[in-house]
Amino acid sequence: MTEIKLAGQSPWIVKSVRNNWVTIVIFVALLVALAIFVPTFYQPANLLNVARQSSIVGVVAIGMTFVILTGGIDLSVGSTLALSGVTMAMLINQGMVAGVAILIALLVGVGVGIINGFIVADLKIQPFIATLATMVAITGVALRVTSGGPQPFDNAGEIFNFLGSGNVLGLPGPFLVFLIVSVIAILALRYLAFGRYLYAIGGSPEAARLTGVPTRRTLFIAYAISGLAAALAGVMTASRLGVGAPTAGGLANLDAITAVVIGGTSLMGGIGGAVGTVFGALLLAVLSNLMNLLGISPFDQQTVKGAVIVLAVLLAMQATRKRTSGRRDKRNRSEKNSDPSSK
Amino acid sequence: MPRLEVRGLSKSFLGANALQDVSFKIMPGEVLALIGENGAGKSTLIRILSGAHRPDAGEVLIDGDKVDISGPRDAENLGIATVYQELSLFPELSVAENLVFGAFPGRGIIDWRAAKREAGEFLTSLDVEIDVTKRVRDLSIAEKQMLEIAKALYRRAQIVILDEPTAVLGGEDVDHLLALVQGLAKHGVSVIFVSHRLNEVFGLADNYVVLKDGRLTGTGPISQTNHDDLVSKMVGREFARSERAVNKTVGDVVLEVENLSVDGVLNSISLTVRAGEVLGIAGLRGAGRTELARAIYGVDPITAGVVRIKGLAVANGSPLKTIRAGLGLVPEERKTQGIFIAMSTAANIPMVKMLKRGLHTIHPAEERKLAETYKTKLSIKVTNLAAAVASLSGGNQQKVVLAKWLDAGVDVLILDEPTRGIDIGAKQEIYQLIRELCNQGLAIIVISSELPEVLALSNRILVLHHGDAVAELDGQTATEEQIMLHAVGGSRK
Incomplete structure (x- = not known):
């Protein structure tokens, strides 16, 4: 039974690589193709640029992963990102200390998440609709407090440099933030009971109810985490630009969902994780960088990106199906149906 | 001539015999009670007659002709309708829409006025009092079941199979349903009535068929049997x-x-x-x-x-x-x-x-x-x-x-x-x-x-x-x- 022992004892890093092999294979293949066809990609300045580009969507996507694991979705992350950037900019302009302003901006994100959690868990409104509503409403709030105008602020401080455009230890600050957030998320999903509950609620809601999983609390926390991550991305965006813009959210919600899904997390919930999301975000950044280097027009880039999403998800679905082959085991099902005692 | 006859029907799943050499017949206007424990083979039999399963051996005859039921469509064309407990109605459509569904009056464009009128007249002819404009989701379970039966008759079903129709009903609703079944039989429809409640069976059926472990363990006129006899045929063995x-x-x-x-x-x-x-x-x-x-x-x-x-x-x-x-x-x-x-x-x-x-x-x-x-x-x-x-x-x-x-x-x-x-x-x-x-x-x-x-x-x-x-x-x-x-x-x- 050595084989079993091996499977049981392989380090979990190896296991997560195995679970995300599709994303990783595409990613590595892309890197190899780049080395051959677009060597300029590997110039250090360009690599750092890619890392920086992946960061903001990456942070949002990591937060989104928690929500999607429960079988939900968070469309409000883009407007939360904008509101938190605006909040920070305006507080600083009123003379508040940077650290405190950032903290309050982050709490704004947590607040939006708690509202989402309330609508989903207590009012029992579908997550898509719930967060669509908060998306629209939060954008309204951001436009109201700024009267629609961008809020420039002085981003000369050390902390804004780190969160925005600066480098630390030779790496872009935002990328370090992305990495730190990713590590925390990966560890939380692996070592906290809360992480287990996310998978339980998303994969087997009925079993979760019957076993007494604290569904309500878990949903609240998941949406709060998504809001917090979006707010952090908002602070990072504003720090880089020196502006808190009510329209900064753009399509961050769709980009984040794309990264999560490319990373192999099922939109049905219960399957996936943060490791895949990290690679999903990197893959998206590499892809758009590559198309820039190749001089593909921004219009065509959209089309290519769409095709890549379909392809990646198709492959990820194949891998997932193999891994949980029994989940939709038709044989088991028909066996049960034809068993006359089930009638 | 029997309306429906099955001869030597057998079916097995993954080596387990669900049905073995079962034969019986049913005349026009007859109510046949199909009785058996959970797992006796009733469901398999019903599924064969409704086209969901193909038998491994045996044949089905309707009005004396050998027929091949290879799908639900065939069953419908042959005039066999099955009413399951999980009803097949569209909850968001009206009673009239459900009744005429798939057989809409009008050419190309549905004539809803005619549909409503026809539906109303049809239900009245069956002594079923349901408002045809009501949405099906607002009906009681009993009403839904009656509508389901009416729907089968609207499609000119001559053989109606009712799979434990009363299991989910209470007191008065059961009486209504049983009255409807009796009405059908009077109009010449053959009814196969699956029920666990023997009291109902005695009041309603003309003949009975008992299945046990996929085999036929008893059949005959209901008037010549009693509770204990049926139960022993259902169970049929002493447990070691x-x-x-x-x-x-x-x-x-x-x-x-x-x-x-x-x-x-x-x-x-x-x-x-x-x-x-x-x-x-x-x-x-x-x-x-x-x-x-x-x-x-x-x-x-x-x-x-x-x-x-x-x-x-x-x-x-x-x-x-x-x-x-x-x-x-x-x-x-x-x-x-x-x-x-x-x-x-x-x-x-x-x-x-x-x-x-x-x-x-x-x-x-x-x-x-x-x-x-x-x-x-x-x-x-x-x-x-x-x-x-x-x-x-x-x-x-x-x-x-x-x-x-x-x-x-x-x-x-x-x-x-x-x-x-x-x-x-x-x-x-x-x-x-x-x-x-x-x-x-x-x-x-x-x-x-x-x-x-x-x-x-x-x-x-x-x-x-x-x-x-x-x-x-x-x-x-x-x-x-x-x-x-x-x-x-x-x-x-």
Whole structure:
């Protein structure tokens, strides 16, 4: 039974690589193709640029992963990102200390998440609709407090440099933030009971109810985490630009969902994780960088990106199906149906 | 000439005979009662007649002609309509729309006025009083069923199969439905009526057919039989006493249920289970077995009554409260309710303990060790403990469910259909496990629709009928006939 022992004892890093092999294979293949066809990609300045580009969507996507694991979705992350950037900019302009302003901006994100959690868990409104509503409403709030105008602020401080455009230890600050957030998320999903509950609620809601999983609390926390991550991305965006813009959210919600899904997390919930999301975000950044280097027009880039999403998800679905082959085991099902005692 | 005749019908699934050499016929205007235990082969027979299954051998004749029913469409064209319990109506459409669906009046563009008029006239001709403009979701279950039957007749069905139509109905609704069936027969429609309630059968049917383990064990005019005769044909064998093995040394009362009621489902049920004892709960579908388990466990709200575990009341608690009080439930639907199907075996096992003790962190190394322990202890056949539990067979999944509860520690364990869909080998292992747990002093409730299972495991057997506890039998001396007689309501005519 050595084989079993091996499977049981392989380090979990190896296991997560195995679970995300599709994303990783595409990613590595892309890197190899780049080395051959677009060597300029590997110039250090360009690599750092890619890392920086992946960061903001990456942070949002990591937060989104928690929500999607429960079988939900968070469309409000883009407007939360904008509101938190605006909040920070305006507080600083009123003379508040940077650290405190950032903290309050982050709490704004947590607040939006708690509202989402309330609508989903207590009012029992579908997550898509719930967060669509908060998306629209939060954008309204951001436009109201700024009267629609961008809020420039002085981003000369050390902390804004780190969160925005600066480098630390030779790496872009935002990328370090992305990495730190990713590590925390990966560890939380692996070592906290809360992480287990996310998978339980998303994969087997009925079993979760019957076993007494604290569904309500878990949903609240998941949406709060998504809001917090979006707010952090908002602070990072504003720090880089020196502006808190009510329209900064753009399509961050769709980009984040794309990264999560490319990373192999099922939109049905219960399957996936943060490791895949990290690679999903990197893959998206590499892809758009590559198309820039190749001089593909921004219009065509959209089309290519769409095709890549379909392809990646198709492959990820194949891998997932193999891994949980029994989940939709038709044989088991028909066996049960034809068993006359089930009638 | 018979309207429908089947000759030598046989069907097997994966080597198990679901139907063996069954023959019978039904005349125009006849009501034929189809009777049998759960698993006797009634469903298979119905599915063959409705085109869902192809028989392995035998033939079906309609009006003397051999026919081939290879799909639901064929069945409809041949005038065979089946009304299942899970109705096939569109809840968001109106009564009229449902009735004429697929046979719309008008050319290309539907003439809704004509549809409504036709629907109304048609229902009136059947003495069914339902407003045709009502949406189906707003109808009562009885009305839906009558509409379903009307829909079959609207499509000129000559043979109507009713699959336990009254199981979900109460008092007056049953009478309405039975009157409708009698009306159909008067109009020359042949009706195959599947029911567990023998009292109804005697009032309604002309002839009967009894199936047992896929074979025909009796047929004839209903006027020449009685309750006891039918029950013995349904059960048909004496259960070997030697297969019964129960713990003789029982301890104190652990679980006490007093006058437990759930509106419309359970009527004032009381029971006790002692440490080291198995209480079997038997009853037919719709008798309230699963509902009783769920009410005790605290998932569904109860309207009256008390549940005490080791003397402490936990009534109307949440599942987590009852779990913390020492109760465990192995639910009926294993794949959706029992296990976390997308999670690994190793992750599944500690779930209940985590929740019960409110633990916040996970220790993967310990989880793996724990899984290894239970893999050996319960001989769970699994090659990779880190793979999704979905890849395990039904029996091994059920062992994972048991491992969850054993790991958490329980005083009372309720098992709802513990061996459904599980192969015979694994079944015996599960029985063995239940006996061991019992010997270790657990109080156990086993709910099962398989009477041999109930008899093999139980110290005492509680029989439910239509939400009432109608009898409590000694597990050592009870027979399948006795249980069935109480379960069909025969003990209180």
